[in-house]
Amino acid sequence: MTLEELKDIRYAEIDMNTQQLISQGFQFAGHTFSMSLTAQINWSAFPNLPDALFPLTIIDITESPYICSLANKLNFYYTALNGKNQWLQSGGVLKAQIKDCVDEACVTAIIDNR
DSSP states (O other): OOHHHHHHHHHHHHHHHHHHHHHTOEEETTEEEOOSHHHHHHHHTGGGSOGGGOSEEEEOTTSOEEEEOGGGHHHHHHHHHHHHHHHHHHHHHHHHHHHTOOSHHHHHHOOOOO
């Protein structure tokens, strides 16, 4: 296996772990909310929801209701966005470290322990 092939394998492992971490959801106001692909699409439209819809009841991953006030509309959205972004950014850092490696020992020494 070449060094580039090993790097590609490690990139794929990091990407898979990143997706798994994102899929665990995000925390807001003591609730855990889904970050499934469908949920991510729904959350992306959240800031554009009409203010008249608030307070809005949102169901968390345990099927418990959370009532989101208008005052928390953007806080909720940015928490969801940051929850995803933190995993994407940390994965990007790991992949950049691997990219800079010049030998197999370096590539295998980088551990994804997020």
